[in-house]
Amino acid sequence: MHTQTLCEALQITYPVIQAPMLGVSTPEMTAAASNAGGLGSLPVGGLSPDAIATLLHNTRALTARPFGVNLFVHNIPEVDMASLEPMRQLIHRLAAERGYELTEADLQIPRLYTYKDQLEVLIREGVRLVSFTFGCPDDESIRLLKNHKVLLIGTATSLEEAVYLQEKGIDMVVAQGIEAGGHRGHFLHENVAGQSSLQALLEALRTAIHIPVIAAGxxxxxxxxxxxxxxxxxxxxxxxxxxxxxxxxxxxxxKQLLSREQEKHSVLTTAFSGRWARGLSNAFITAIETSGIPVPPYPYQNALTAVLRKRAQAQNDAEFTSLWSGTEMPLAAATVTSAAIVERFGRALLASAIGN
Ligand SMILES: Cc1cc2nc3c(=O)[nH]c(=O)nc-3n(C[C@H](O)[C@H](O)[C@H](O)COP(=O)(O)O)c2cc1C
Structure with missing residues (x-):
């Protein structure tokens, strides 16, 4: 019953959502997932309003179907800029040892955007579906979005967070199990070691949460x-x-690391961004974690590693960029299409719904 309600509210055929994945998703992926009958997601966490407008236009050029726009809902903590110096020097040294010469400008903190800087462009562009992680928008922002008929999907890693979102009037909630790849969405508690498996989380949410729950992880x-x-x-x-x-x-x-049939394990780390996230371990994570230098909070560490990650990606260097991944890795060849994934899961879920 919940499935049908969700599909009707989101105007989709299949109850399958392509997760927003900043740095991995593309307008092509978002559009392909939506065109196949699922819900595509367009991640814009931390991006400038101009970048968001361009991504929206590019996605809308490829699909007339609904898709969600995904925000990072966090505040920017005050830090003493001098406290970033040891980490800045460490990243500079690690990069140089790997053959990447970073300039001072590459290690400066750029203008940081929060979700509040992004609301105006979303409303101007007529976005109707917003999902978010890392927190819950403040009351004023929720009111503004609701006044513009925007449907809201939050992310919870615990019963407490799901209840919080439900009480704030959020329309649906993603239950993010500890197995999930990428950043953890927690916002009421910091302790990742205490976070639940997806199955345990769904069981906990079952009686207390009345809004539709989306399973992730x-x-x-x-x-x-x-x-x-x-x-x-x-x-x-x-x-x-x-x-x-x-x-x-x-x-x-x-892509190759994820789809190769060999023993691999994902780890939880703050090394790349200052927030807990799950990904494959690599040389950069090991170097940061064994350095003894405190990792600055998100989004400062994220900003300090941004240019290095880009440079490593340009060299196809998997040791010096983030390799976010859940506990379960795909074994599929890199020729799989996003539409094929949506259709495979969508058909199976609809068939079992009819079977019940
Ligand atoms: C590469 C990557 C990037 C991610 N980026 C985001 C993001 O920008 N916003 C978000 O809400 N979740 C993000 N996530 C988390 C996903 O929304 C989702 O919770 C997770 O992928 C589900 O677990 P799975 O990877 O095991 O399927 C990301 C996950 C990955 C793997």
Whole structure:
């Protein structure tokens, strides 16, 4: 029943959401997922209003179907700029040892945008669906978005966070299990070690949460997806499975690492951004974590590593850029299309719904 309500509200055929993945998703991926009958997501966390407008135009040129625009809802903490110096020097040295010469300007903190800087362009562009992570917009922003008929989807990593979002009038909630690739969406508690598996989280949400729940984290195949729907999820949100797809902007080395059949493990780290995120371990993570130098908070560490990550990506260097990934990795070849993923999961979920 929840599935049907969700599909009607989002105007989609299949209860399958392509997870927003900043740095991996593209307008092509978003449009392909929506055109296939699922919901594509366009991540714009931390981007400037101009960059958002361009991404919206590029996506709308490829699809007339609905898609969600995904924001990072966080505040920027005050830090003493001098406290960033040891990390700045460490990144400079690690980069040089790897053959990347970074200038001073490459390690400056640029203008940082929060979701509040982004609301105006979303409203001007007539965006009707916004998902978010890392927090909950303040009351004024929720009111503004609702006045413009924007449907809101939040992210929760605990029952407490889901209840918080529900009480704030958020329309749907992504339940993000500890298996999920990329950044953790927590905002009421910092302790990642205490965060639940997707299954435990869905069980906890089942009686207390009345808004539709979207399951995210470690869903690898259609059997997993059906299990999450049986546990009360109205839809599934898949991230890592889309990383090797043809529409993904992941570098070839990242795609290969994910789709190769060999033992690999993801780790939780703050090394790249200052926020906890799950990805494959590599030389950069090891160097930061063994340095003994405190990692500045998000988004400062994210800004300090931004140019280095770009330079490493340009060299197809998987050791010095983030390789976000959930606990379950795809085994598919890098020729899989985003549409094929949506259709495979969508058909399986609809068939089981009819079967019930
Ligand atoms: C490469 C990557 C980037 C991500 N970026 C975002 C993002 O920009 N916004 C967001 O809400 N979630 C982001 N996530 C988390 C996903 O929305 C989702 O919770 C997760 O991918 C689900 O787990 P799975 O990867 O095991 O399928 C990202 C995940 C990955 C793998």
């Amino acid at each position: 470690g869903i690898r195949d259609t059997a997993d997806a059906k299990q999450m729907v049986a546990l009360g999820a109205a839809a599934v949100q898949l991230g890592t499975l889309f990383i090797p797809s043809v529409e993904s902007q992941a570098i070839p080395a990242y």
